[in-house]
Amino acid sequence: MRDGTIVIAGASLAGLRGAEALRANGFTGRLVVVGDEPHPPYDRPPLSKHVLTGEIPPGATTLPGVGALRAEWRLGTPALGLDRDGRALHLADGGRVAFDRLLIATGARARPWPMPGEARLAGVHTLRSRDDATALAAGLAARPGRVLILGAGFIGCEAASSIRALGLPVTVVDPAPAPLAGALGSVIGGFVAGRMEAAGVDVRLGARVTHLEGDRAVRRARLEGGGTIEADLVVVALGAVRNTGWLAGAGLDADEGGLSCDGACRALDAAGRPVPGIFAAGDVARFPHPLYGNRPVALEHWGNAVAQAAHAARAMLDGPDSVEPYGELPAFWSSQFGLNIKSLGLTEGADAVAIVQGSPRTGRFLAVYGRAGRTVAAVSVNAGRWLPAYEGPIRDGALFPPITGGADQPRPEPMPPGLPAHEAA
Structure with missing residues (x-):
């Protein structure tokens, strides 16, 4: 019709x-x-x-x-x-x-800060919409003394990269063991953490903010277990x-x-x-x-x-x-701290990861994720040209790791990816 x-x-x-x-x-x-x-x-x-x-x-x-x-x-x-x-x-x-x-x-x-009164303090921002970005950019133009980012997912890390490019001090707090741990696991996230720290970001992992404090405008964040972080601009990056x-x-x-x-x-x-x-x-x-x-x-x-x-x-x-059942292969990309990160497939539930091209030591590599012996996802870091070769193995659920023995390949050494616990489908 x-x-x-x-x-x-x-x-x-x-x-x-x-x-x-x-x-x-x-x-x-x-x-x-x-x-x-x-x-x-x-x-x-x-x-x-x-x-x-x-x-x-x-x-x-x-x-x-x-x-x-x-x-x-x-x-x-x-x-x-x-x-x-x-x-x-x-x-x-x-x-x-x-x-x-x-x-x-x-x-x-954007998922808001859970305490509405604190979320309404001047200087507290989320970043999802065009108006969000306009307001946050204006806040950054005022040159705050320190920016605090709550959450080290993709939005939090990308915002930290952009704000450091403006020359502003940045602290990132996340209860996970590594940035991007929920999406990529702590193995790849640990590499990203090193890049963030090299760029001058104060990365606080395994830490949680319980309250935002200030009189009309935010001035500090209180940490679980004691301690505070002074900040006059806060970006709430807690997911969607x-x-x-x-x-x-x-x-x-x-x-x-x-x-x-x-x-x-x-x-x-x-x-x-x-x-x-x-x-x-x-x-x-x-x-x-x-x-x-x-x-x-x-x-x-x-x-x-x-x-x-x-x-x-x-x-x-x-x-x-x-129409056939919708089944587009999930794919995304992110640019942060001089890294171009691209992904195919879903890492969720993966029980192993292996570096199959390049090396994190050089800042250029490709990691493949497996689940129950099958290939489910691949992530490239500054190595996008290697990624298309893994689309077929991911679609086919090929044995993990799917491509080995190349002249320029390291010997794959699968290890736990450090992803959050996931209930089996």
């Missing part, structure tokens, strides 16, 4: 690319894009990098293609509720938008929460971890049944990944948002039975 009304909830990367895919595949009906922010869809990766350093103004992050899309834009107007029976969205301005089909692409938001709260009462299987959907991107109801006419894509979507035993995953990857939105668009137009 290529006519009628399709509403896209979420003026995000996934929302924009989904809308483009609908038009490219022949949809001729009414297309409405609803977004909670006043800005047209924009690119998020530069926010923690070039926007913070002043190389790119926040307004220059608008995604290409926005002006060419034939759609009605309802920006700055969040969706407050979903009327499944009436097939309509309820909006914050009191409006109601009816649909024949709906694509939910509301993404995720999927934007599903507005779906409360709609009878869908949705929580802070995402909106569950099937391999055709159809949203699932509370009983796990596909809901006709309602689809999901991007950061908000939690789907069964066929490469990982169909265990539910939710990805915050740029490439996934684009690919899944296009997959959902095809299913919306040609029917769910017209």
Whole structure:
């Protein structure tokens, strides 16, 4: 069906690319894009990098293609509720938008500091949206005496890199044993920690902040077990929460971890049944990944948002039975402290890692992750040219490690990756 009304909830990367895919595949009906922010869809990766350093103004992050899309834009107007029976969205301005089909692409938001009063202190920032980046860049321009970053995940580490590039003192606190330990494990994270320290970052691992203190403006952080860190700007980088709260009462299987959907991107109801006419894509979507035993995953990857939105668009137009189960190979990249980190696959649940190309001593290497003797992921550090060779072995679940014996390869020595405990699928 290529006519009628399709509403896209979420003026995000996934929302924009989904809308483009609908038009490219022949949809001729009414297309409405609803977004909670006043800005047209924009690119998020530069926010923690070039926007913070002043190389790119926040307004220059608008995604290409926005002006060419034939759609009605309802920006700055969040969706407050979903009327499944009436097939309509309820909006914050009191409006109601009816649909024949709906694509939910509301993404995720930064997880806030858990004490609201402390989170409202001047100088306390999160970093997820364009407005977040604008406010944080302005705070950095005031040359704070010390910046404290809570969390050493990708956003926390990228922000630390950008802020050090501005010549500002930075302390990073995380309860994990290494930066990026949740995503890459402590083996690779330990290498990143060395780079951070070499760049002048005060890295406090195995430490936890319990309170932020100050009179109107933040002045210090109190540590668990005693001690404080003086700081007059704090970046809260504690991960993301999927934007599903507005779906409360709609009878869908949705929580802070995402909106569950099937391999055709159809949203699932509370009983796990596909809901006709309602689809999901991007950061908000939690789907069964066929490469990982169909265990539910939710990805915050740029490439996934684009690919899944296009997959959902095809299913919306040609029917769910017209598409294979969605199974794009997860991939992401990060730039920090002179490192270009790229990844294929999911490291979650891996029980071994091996350096199969290069060496951490040279700052250029590739690591492969295994689970139960099979290859599940690969991560390159300043060595992206080696990564494509591992796409096939990851897709095929090849024996771990999959490629050995090359003239320029070190002898693989598998070791525990230092990832968080994971329940077997």
